[in-house]
Amino acid sequence: MNNWLRKNPNVRSVRVAAADLNGQPRGKRIPTRFADKALEDGTRFPFSVLNLDIWGEDIEDSPLVMESGDKDGVLRATERGFMPMPWLEAPTALLPIWMYHDDGRPFAGDPRHALNTVLQRFKARGLTPVCAVELEFFLIDDSGRKLQVPPSPRSGKRRQAGDILSMRALDQFDTFFTELYDACEEMDIPADTAISEAGLGQFEINLMHCDDALRAADDAWLFKMLVKGLARKHGFAASFMAKPYPDYAGSGLHMHFSVLDADGNNVFDNGGPEGTDMLRHAVAGCMDAMAGCGLIFAPHANSYDRIVPDAHAPTSVCWAYENRTSSIRIPSGNPKARRIEHRVAGGDVNPYLMLTAVLGAAINGIEDGATPPAPITGNAYAANLPQIPGDWETAINMFESDPHVARIFAPELIRNLVMTKRQECRDMGELSREEQVEIYLETV
Template sequence: MSEWLMAHPEVRTIRVAASDLNGQPRGKRIPTRFAGKVESEGTRFPISALNLDIWGEDIEDSPLVFEAGDPDGVLRPTERGFVPMPWLEAPTALLPLWMFHEDGRAFDGDPRHALARVMNRYRALGLTPVVATELEFYMIDDSSTRLRVPPSPRSGKRRPGADTLALRALDAFDTFFTDLYDACEAMDIPADTAISEAGLGQFEINLVHQADALKAADDTWLFKMLVRGLARKHGFAASFMAKPYDDYAGNGMHTHFSILDAQGDNIFDDGGPRGSDALRHAVAGCLRAIPGSTLLFAPHGNSYDRLVPGAHAPTSICWAYENRTAAVRVPGGASAARRIEHRVAGGDINPYLMLAGVLGAALLGLEDKAEPPDPITGNAYELDLPQMPGSWAAATDAFERCPDIRRIFAPGLIRNLLLTKRQEQRFYTELSHEERIELYLDTV
């Protein structure tokens, strides 16, 4: 048994889980006395379990199910090891897993392996991405059919409207945020600044930059799980769905990254405010891949309600310095910290696929020495610029056609994701507005 479990004898059961293509944890509950076997030998469940739709149903005509005989994969622990699950009443630990074939090969349809493939390509070039994510979410009272901000535990009152960067909005839920930061510390999630955002009951928490993109994705995946679970423990919902309210801004998930060379120097830094040739090449790669990558950044039907002009989410394919209307932004600050902010993704993403798409596209730009168009100035919503795919179906078609996507992802993952999204689109059309909100509120 692991040292962590030996140091936590109060933990009587564990969960073991891997991420499916929608970022949903799929796994098992196991008594702690059998944990040692899972750590040393792994566990097994069907390969197709990592390729279910958002309802948890098999994908029709999937080659992973009847055609292949629905075989098992071997799930092995990631480098993370055990982490506590503070949102549950009984002391419990989670062991994150990823999937392999019987012969030890990585299962290409596992989204964590997709990101690892991209990181291996960076490593072969002596490069290391330094990554941070910013996560927006809404606190919601969903006890009735009308979604509302929860009442403050301190005052019992509901905030009447949005209140950007308001300390009183944070203080109103201080007990929740104190528990959240304590839980992040226990789970080794590097949670940094929290702010209130532009929506009713909307908040953002930034995770610290780190030179391990796989851990950054793990942290993001675990953080979303933690926030949703802890909110329920406090008596309300927390949602990362892209657009829970028609009249308020959606939830984004912005990604900041720089790239270090073998000597540990930032290749985007040229000593000045404009950045290096490498920065421009990476920007160009990101812009070129946006049409094909939109499905990764906006993977659900509700995602496209966020991507509309003037709603604090980008719609044009462009870049800029210090301009939050652009899809790709180069922030100011010290030149040694020069970085790219990719602003397209919603809060409802799978962090492994999203980061693989962003960092993979940047790497292609570096490899191809691609050149971007001129950076824009002013309001991107008012300029005549190329537009991102405007619908779920259009984004799915663009993903299928995109040559850069085929350079980033394994063919099996591309096939599986296309089958998944087209099945979800068929069923989604049959749902009412209320059913669509209920579908995504707690899941994504």
């Protein structure tokens, strides 16, 4: 038996799970005594399972379904290995997996393989991205017809306002956050600072930077799964949806990254506040691909409620030094930590696709030696700047046709995601906002 399972003999069952294009975990439950087989031989399920819509249904006319006989891929364990699932009552292990063809080729429609492909482009140049993400989410009482903040387990009262960086807001849910940090330790997720945010019952937790971007994406994917599962254990919901409350700020998933050379030096650091030419090349690449990758950063109908002016979410394609109204921000501080903050994505994204889009755009710019326009100053919302797609249909069409996107993502993944989103866009159009929120609350 696997060493981890041998050291944890209380584990009753194993889940094997991969991320589909929406970031939903798809997989199987396996009795512990058969876990070795899944580890050694892999498990099998149809390629089409990584390309379901947000309801978990097949994509109509997808070549992965009837046209191909809905054939199986083989899913093998990632390097992450087994880990606990602390939000479940029975002791359970999770084994993250990713999909291959029978001949060993990676399945191009698997979002984790998409990220790995981009990382190979960095590796070919002797470069290593160092990534960190900031995840915002809401704690929500969804037991009634109207969403509201859960009552504090300490006072029994509901805080009916946003409360930025409030110690009181954190203390009201201290038991939940204490258990969350303990669970992150168990799962080896590097959770760092927690703060309260501007929305009702909204919080943010930062994950520590990591020089393995696949692991950073794993951490974000697993963290979202953990937060949602643990909240239910505490009697309320947690959601990373972009905009659960129309009148309050939405949730983002901001990404910070720098790049190391073969000697471990930060290639964005020139010893001063402005950064290097390499930083500007990466910024230019990110700007060039930003509109085309809008579908990655805003993948759902509800995502576009967040991308509106003056709502703490970027709406334009621009960059700036130490300016949170811009879509790309260069933070101040120690030059050794000079980095790019990409601020466009909502909390509802698939972390694998989001990191692929950002890092893929950056390596495009580095490979091309691209030059960005001058950084902006002042309020980006008030400036006349190119815009990020503000509606779902435009974002889908741009993702399908944009040449910068075609350099980042495999044609198969582009096709699969476009078909998925067109089907969702059609079906979501028949629902009220309340019905849409009910779907997204649990899934994204």
